[in-house]
Amino acid sequence: MNSIKENIAKKKIFEFCIREFARAGYANVSIRNISKGAGISIGAIYYYFSSKEQIGQFLYDKTTEIILNKIRLGIKKAPNDKEALRSIIYNLFDMSEKEPELMEFILYVKHKEFLPDAPPICSSKPFEFIKNFIKEKIESGVFRDMNIVIASALIMGPIIRIIQLRMDNILNDDIRLYTESLLNGIVKSVFKERA
Amino acid sequence: MNSIKENIAKKKIFEFCIREFARAGYANVSIRNISKGAGISIGAIYYYFSSKEQIGQFLYDKTTEIILNKIRLGIKKAPNDKEALRSIIYNLFDMSEKEPELMEFILYVKHKEFLPDAPPICSSKPFEFIKNFIKEKIESGVFRDMNIVIASALIMGPIIRIIQLRMDNILNDDIRLYTESLLNGIVKSVFKERA
């Protein structure tokens, strides 16, 4: 239903806001900043969005959808459990390298600031999807029998940590190179030990 | 050198700001909010602090110092390596339960917002201290030979993840109860395997 112009305008706003919200925080990016940075007039912004909050909502919906799709596809294609785990790690690292603003937006921005009723990010669709994957692996005996929250923390904790270190410029290498060794550590911590 | 009154005022401001900065974010807490919430007049606030930023600096210094001291003491007292690791986990969980605002302030608040030159939180004193502990354990052969960043992520990632899940009210139990099972998982991922 959206016109071409509308899509272009929204895309410009998306790209600018993802970057700036991640960098400076939602509260420190004004409508005037957005107007200037995205090259869309204030009037046009309010023509497409009813409020600043709604821009945040729009960004949140788009980013979680993009991430969910990538994770889902990776797991679906994986030939076995270890490869599924590898695909989760690799895809998250890959997105962090290719679209760092997007990952930063998801992991760093306080969504509660503009989405009072949004679930915490760890309960957003992509993270819930991964949680279900983990739950299934525990129930089917692939992972050791443990509290699902513990398993989830042992798997997602290190992945997110690496991404954050990368975003804080503590790590200067391409983190996709760490996939294998991180996978090794995680496998040891959650997979059933070999007989 | 500080007078008693000054210490009382600063303590009130500390307690209110830790809570509110963690809850609403630095930018969304105004000096008027602080004045009202802490029961200190605007003038008095500026009598003790030269700017709002300086309040942030004050909170940052205090909180990192408190955490560092607790972590350092825990490791010092531990009789062996596994117990040292347990003390790190337990102390962080313990602080999360006893002083959640403090942990939330350290883990959630975007310090760059008011401390443009502060290192990212993972490079703050307490985290650097833990990193050195890990480095030493790799060099002395207690942990498997691996990149220190990977080891650090495998250890701190799950701990921080659990704390965040607790703060987001995903976990309703006292997370100190998870110390043992999380320690088990982490030990498997970083300690040298038994011969």
Add this chain to the structure above:
DNA sequence: TAAAATAAAACGAGCGTTCATTTTAAAAAA
């Protein structure tokens, strides 16, 4: 020509900070 899109100006509220002033409490002078 009607509808969609843009631009700029205007609005009131709230921001961080300043400052002239008052209150408080202790030291000095009587």
Add this chain to the structure above:
DNA sequence: TTTTTTAAAATGAACGCTCGTTTTATTTTA
């Protein structure tokens, strides 16, 4: 002891500015 003086502490109205949003007017598009 009582009075005067002094400096620290505390006050809140006011300043200049930016905020999110609305209104108004004009241009572009279909």
